[in-house]
Structures are given as C-alpha cells and as structure tokens.
Amino acid sequence: MPTKKNNDDRSSGRDELRSRLRESATYPREVIAEIQRAAETGIYDIRGWGAKRKVPNFDDLLFLGASMSRYPLEGYREKCTTSVTLGTRFASKPIELKIPITVAGMSFGALSGPAKEALGRGASAAGTSTTTGDGGMTPEERENSNILVYQLLPSRYGMNPDDLRRADAIEVVVGQGAKPGGGGMLLGQKISERVAGMRDLPEGIDQRSACRHPDWTGPDDLAIKIQELREITNWEKPIYIKIGAARTYYDTALAVKAGADVVVLDGMQGGTAATQDVFIEHVGIPTLPALRQAVEALQELDMHRKVQLIVSGGIRSGADVAKALAMGADAVSVGVAALIALGDNSPQFESDYNELGSSAGFYDDWHEGLDPSGISTQDEELAARFDPVLGGRRLANYLNVLTLETQTLARANGKSHVHNLEPEDLVALTIEASAMAGVPLAGTDWIPGKNNF
Amino acid sequence: MDINYDLAVGTTRELNQKLNAAATKDADVSFRVLNPKGAHTLAVGMTSNISVDIQGHVGYYCGGMNQNAHIKVLGNAGPAVAENMMSGRVTVSGSVSHYAGASAHGGLLVVQGDSSSRCGISLKGANIVVQGSVGHMSAFMAQSGSMVVCGDAGDALGDSLYEAKLYVRGNVASLGTDCVEKTLLDEHKREIDGLLERAGVTGADASEFRRFGSARKLYNFDVDNADAY
Ligand SMILES: Cc1cc2nc3c(=O)[nH]c(=O)nc-3n(C[C@H](O)[C@H](O)[C@H](O)COP(=O)(O)O)c2cc1C
Numbered sequence A: 001m002p003t004k005k006n007n008d009d010r011s012s013g014r015d016e017l018r019s020r021l022r023e024s025a026t027y028p029r030e031v032i033a034e035i036q037r038a039a040e041t042g043i044y045d046i047r048g049w050g051a052k053r054k055v056p057n058f059d060d061l062l063f064l065g066a067s068m069s070r071y072p073l074e075g076y077r078e079k080c081t082t083s084v085t086l087g088t089r090f091a092s093k094p095i096e097l098k099i100p101i102t103v104a105g106m107s108f109g110a111l112s113g114p115a116k117e118a119l120g121r122g123a124s125a126a127g128t129s130t131t132t133g134d135g136g137m138t139p140e141e142r143e144n145s146n147i148l149v150y151q152l153l154p155s156r157y158g159m160n161p162d163d164l165r166r167a168d169a170i171e172v173v174v175g176q177g178a179k180p181g182g183g184g185m186l187l188g189q190k191i192s193e194r195v196a197g198m199r200d201l202p203e204g205i206d207q208r209s210a211c212r213h214p215d216w217t218g219p220d221d222l223a224i225k226i227q228e229l230r231e232i233t234n235w236e237k238p239i240y241i242k243i244g245a246a247r248t249y250y251d252t253a254l255a256v257k258a259g260a261d262v263v264v265l266d267g268m269q270g271g272t273a274a275t276q277d278v279f280i281e282h283v284g285i286p287t288l289p290a291l292r293q294a295v296e297a298l299q300e301l302d303m304h305r306k307v308q309l310i311v312s313g314g315i316r317s318g319a320d321v322a323k324a325l326a327m328g329a330d331a332v333s334v335g336v337a338a339l340i341a342l343g344d345n346s347p348q349f350e351s352d353y354n355e356l357g358s359s360a361g362f363y364d365d366w367h368e369g370l371d372p373s374g375i376s377t378q379d380e381e382l383a384a385r386f387d388p389v390l391g392g393r394r395l396a397n398y399l400n401v402l403t404l405e406t407q408t409l410a411r412a413n414g415k416s417h418v419h420n421l422e423p424e425d426l427v428a429l430t431i432e433a434s435a436m437a438g439v440p441l442a443g444t445d446w447i448p449g450k451n452n453f
Numbered sequence B: 001m002d003i004n005y006d007l008a009v010g011t012t013r014e015l016n017q018k019l020n021a022a023a024t025k026d027a028d029v030s031f032r033v034l035n036p037k038g039a040h041t042l043a044v045g046m047t048s049n050i051s052v053d054i055q056g057h058v059g060y061y062c063g064g065m066n067q068n069a070h071i072k073v074l075g076n077a078g079p080a081v082a083e084n085m086m087s088g089r090v091t092v093s094g095s096v097s098h099y100a101g102a103s104a105h106g107g108l109l110v111v112q113g114d115s116s117s118r119c120g121i122s123l124k125g126a127n128i129v130v131q132g133s134v135g136h137m138s139a140f141m142a143q144s145g146s147m148v149v150c151g152d153a154g155d156a157l158g159d160s161l162y163e164a165k166l167y168v169r170g171n172v173a174s175l176g177t178d179c180v181e182k183t184l185l186d187e188h189k190r191e192i193d194g195l196l197e198r199a200g201v202t203g204a205d206a207s208e209f210r211r212f213g214s215a216r217k218l219y220n221f222d223v224d225n226a227d228a229y
Helices: A004-020 A029-041 A113-126 A139-144 A161-166 A193-199 A219-232 A248-257 A277-282 A287-300 A318-326 A336-342 A347-355 A388-412 A431-437 B012-025 B186-199 B223-228
Strands: A046-049 A061-063 A084-086 A095-097 A101-103 A129-131 A147-152 A169-173 A239-244 A262-266 A272-276 A308-312 A331-334 A426-428 B002-006 B030-034 B051-055 B070-073 B089-092 B108-111 B124-130 B144-149 B165-168 B179-182 B210-214
Touching (some): A046 A277, A061 A318, A101 A113, A101 A388, A113 A129, A113 A147, A113 A336, A113 A388, A147 A161, A161 A219, A219 A239, A219 A248, A239 A248, A248 A287, A262 A287, A272 A277, A287 A308, A318 A331, A318 A388, A331 A336, A426 A431, B002 B012, B012 B030, B108 B186, B124 B186, B144 B186, B165 B186
Parallel strands (some): A101 A129, A101 A331, A129 A147, A147 A169, A169 A239, A262 A308, B051 B070, B070 B089, B089 B108, B108 B124, B144 B165
Antiparallel strands (some): A046 A272, A084 A095, B165 B210, B179 B210
16 A cells, blocks of 8 residues: 555656656547557447537627617517528428427437437427437327427438328438438447337348438439429428538528428538547538528528528527527527437436446447437436436426527617527627638628638 | 329329329229329329329339329339339339339339339338349348349349348349348248239249348448448
8 A cells, every 4th residue: 555655756756747748739649549449449430429629610709789889679578589480482381480499300219219209398398399310200209299390311211101291391311410421320239129110120230321312313303302292291391401511502502493491401510329430520511601601592592581591510509599590590400409408418427427438528429329318229228217208398498598598699689580680790709700601800891701802 | 983184284283182182082093194294203192092094104203102002104114113102002014214112111013114223222111023124233222022023133233231032033243242142942932923923924933033132241340341331
C-alpha cells in the first residue's frame, strides 16, 4: 500500500510530466484511439447520433430584436400564433399542426415499441405529428399519434397500401442528412422476432437497407411514383420528399418538379440510428447553408410557402426553431433532441453507461441494442425500463418549451405569427455563418459572396 | 357485370376511381380498359377481387400495390409492373421493363414475354413466373417469395439475396454476390409445377430447372468477406 506521502509525490510528478507532454493537433487522443480500434477490429466504426464535429450552426446567428425602428409585441398578452398547414399544393386533406415543430422519422427497430408510443403521445399532446421510419408502421404508433407521417423508403420494409391509407401524410425518403447517399443498417442484435417479421427477414441477421429505391431512379421517375401514391390514396394525403443536405439548391428544385407538397431537408448534423462514423462526419453540408439554398430554390420557382419546407439536423432549442423559421422554413423537425427528451443519455443510468464504456451525454452506440434507457433497443427487459406515458409527457413538455421560446423570440422581433420572422431579423456572428446563411455579419451590411465581394 | 372504359376519352384518375368504386360495391365486376397507350399508374391500389383487362401497352406501375384484383395487360408493361403487390394477380401477355414485381409482398405476377433488368428486386413474398428471360440484377436483395424463369437470366442473378427462391430453366449469365446454386429437391419441383400451373405455362418440366438461393455468408458482417461488400 503506498503511503499518503507517496501518493502526493506521484501526482505532483504526473502534473510535471503532463505539462511537458504535447498533444498532436494532427493526432489527438481520439484519432489515436480510432487508429488503434481499426487495427484491432478490421471494421469501420458504426454508431448512432449525428455529426460530432463543430460546424457553423444557428448559434452563429442572432436576432436583432426591436427598438426605435421596429416595435415588439407584448410578451404575455399579444397573440403570436404558431400553427402550420402542410400540403396545400396538391393534397385534398392538408395537415394542420398547432406548432411548427414535428417529430422526425425514427424506425421501429431502431427504437423500441414503447419509445415509438411515447413519441406519439408527446407529439399528440403538443399538437404535432410523428413519422414512422425504416421498418413500417406499428399499431402503437398509429394509435398514439393523432397525425402520423408514413415513410416510403428504399427498403420498403412493411410497406403496404392499407398503412398508406391509414397515414395522414406520406414521406418519400430520398436521403438523410447523416448519410446522404447511404442506406440503412440494423444490426443483428436488434432484429428481434417482431422486427424480423415486419421486415420479412430472418431473425438476428445484419440488415442492410438499400440506398436507392427499387422502382424509380431519377426525378422524372419519381414524379410518376408520386402520381401512383396519390392515385392509391385518392389524392388526399400530402406527399413529402425528404432529402439529405447535399446539392441542396438543385435537389430542392427537383423535389418540387417531382411533385412534392412538402420538402423535408435534413442537414449533416442530423441524427441516425446506425451509420458508419466516416459517413456521418464527412458527407453532406450543414443545416445552415442547406436551408438557405433550399429557400432560394423555392423562391426562384415561386414556390416558397406553396411547397412547405421542413428543416432538421441539430435543432435543439426554441432559438434554433425561430432562426430556421426566420431563414424561411415552414417548420422544423427533431430526432436526437426528442430521444433526449424521452430520457436517452439520462444521468440516471450513469453506471450502466459506464459499464458499456460510455457515459451519460456521450452514449451513441444505439445500433447495439443495449441502450440502458430502454429507448433504442429491442431487448424486452431494457425496453420495460422505459415508461411511455412519462416519456410522452416529457416530450410534450420539451416541445412546449421550444414553442414558448420560439414565440418569445418572434414577439421580440414584433411578429404576430412565427412565420413572419424573416432574414432581415437576423445577423451573423461569424463570416462563415454570414456567407452560409446569407444574412449580414453583425454590425455591417456585408454578406460574403453578395454584391460581388 | 362487364364495363368498358376508354382511355382515349377518359382519364387515369377517373378510371382508377371507377375501378375502386366498383370494387367496393360489387366484387363480380369485369372491366375492359381500351386505348391505354402506355399510360402510367393504371389499376393501382385495387382492393377487391375485380378483374381488369387492359387492352394494350401500359406505362409505369401498372397494378401497383394490388390487393386481390386480377389484372391482365394485353401488351407490354413499363417499369415496376405490380410493384409492392400484396395479393391477387397481374398477368402481362407481352414483355415488361425493369423492376417488375419490385418489393411485392404477395400474389402472383406472370410475364408471358421477357423481363428487363431487376425483375423481383427486393421481393418480399410474392411469386413471379417469367415465361421468357430476365435481365441483369434480377432478384437483387430479394427477401422471400419465389421467382420461376423459363428462359435465361442475365448477369448478377440474386445479388445480395436473402431467403427468396430462384428457379431458372435456361442459362444464367452469372450469379451475384452471395447467390449460389442449390440442389433441386422434390419439394422444389412441386413448387415449380404449382407455380407453372397457376401461371398457365405448359411445356416446361420442373426437373429442367436449376435452383438458386442465398449462401447466407453476408448475413452477419465478417471482416474476411469484406471483398464481397
Ligand atoms: C434513432 C434514429 C432513427 C432514425 N431513423 C430514421 C428513419 O428510419 N428514416 C429516416 O428518414 N430518418 C431516420 N432518422 C433521421 C431523422 O429522421 C432526422 O432526419 C434526424 O434525426 C434529424 O436530426 P436531429 O437528430 O439532429 O434532430 C433517424 C434518426 C435517429 C436519431
């Protein structure tokens, strides 16, 4: 046993050593760890969550607020409405949301049945929609979501015309921000009997979903595909097209051309249940510039506000929501933040996270099916830890806070509807964000790239 | 009850509405569709066991997501005929373009001519009988169900196949990743016979077919198979 004195000696020695150690900027510890991991396993790293690198985002923008030249609205008295109508272009039954925040598509398979139920409960309580995912529609979700968007994905797992007709809207998934151009993955640990049955696959296999749709290739085909979906659902349902942020200006224009009622744009920070780390971190562009490009494309086609735009990828707070709306989005959608609201990465499970070699706030191995919070798992024991009623209430609380924050910012800028927020209300803190968002650098009238300089 | 619908004067929208309205009223309805002239999305989303005879060529997605109906195309069909069919039957007297029967979950698709590439892509339980040949990448990622090809198969048959069963009578240009030939047992001959009979194909003997299926080597990721991905 070392004595106390020895201990002190050792730690002061270590401090001295540390101050002489220099970490390489090219090979910081996490890079070294990844090289070691790769050498050990021979396979790329797969994980959930979204990009962890720092990219210009909504934090780099500020609202100007009101003063002499603009007047604000009274915080608790004057109305600031938040409702959104989606699908006004072609659908005979557009969707009415009470708030401009929706819950993004997350598959049953990636998430447990009770977690899907909780998303439905929370969204319904807050007056908004949830979205199915790769793996089909579960009865839990249909029963608990007042407004449910049904995804048509390349894999077509569980796709059927009855669910199409049961849905309130249809979302054709072309891509996801976390992996534009990539297909889905669900590893064997999570292919339970029920998940396998819904996907027509053997139990326990690693399931790779296709990255391209099986029955159309380009936007001209997609226009006909959408016509088919409309015929099958009697031209009632809004049809969304979801794209990962890549060549966003053109992709948005092509989505409009293909006949979308709504474009869902997912930036590179967007979450995923399971994707190669290299894909998450290195493909696609951030939400900020993608949103600007999408709005520009819609405006040039005279389709802004006629084809609605939902943006996702790193939306965390009412500030993010308000800034996205000010830049021209009609609504936003949340994935990772919704899971955190349900209880994912909660400090309550710290010792379980530690056992998995992680910690609350860092846990991203959702693909392994061992989620201590019982949310991203198909293990019945783990899933039973999660209470869908409580989870639903937490999600509703979170969505309500986002809405209140958004209204606070809208009123501060004198807006009686959150959609009246506009780019003129915004400035950028950095030159990068200014160029990407197309709003001036604070205190200047300079937007890099505009007016030839 | 027999009803004629002429697409030279009507529209696809009206036709599909009439088909579905008839379906909800009376299952014993026979529709004859005239002058399709390659129109897309004809007879999609049918729900009851009406029969629809389409007298001519059709475009994309004919019979898409079919449930119960018996749809016959007297001509050729464009891409993704009977895509995601759930049940019932779609028969094409001529040849079909790519993606025929894509992700179909049930029912029977019969192609009396040839099929272009990716026939039965992502198949999820339906049966497909092709009297002629199928193009490259047919049964790509096919999960379940059976495909009987009386002629030849193009390159990369059954690439990344799951549990679907493939039977080919003629020549197979090449097999896709993880697709292998398997022994044709009596149970398979019985299945082929049954499907040929239901498809109305005569003159083909089940024992002339070869059977292909998944080697199941890609079911769980293995570093040593990295070249195959
Ligand atoms: C666990 C999980 C599962 C997901 N599953 C799907 C899916 O099945 N289909 C899809 O289009 N997107 C899927 N996504 C992406 C989300 O729909 C959304 O684009 C993304 O989460 C938004 O970014 P955010 O997480 O930063 O809010 C998933 C995301 C997560 C976190």
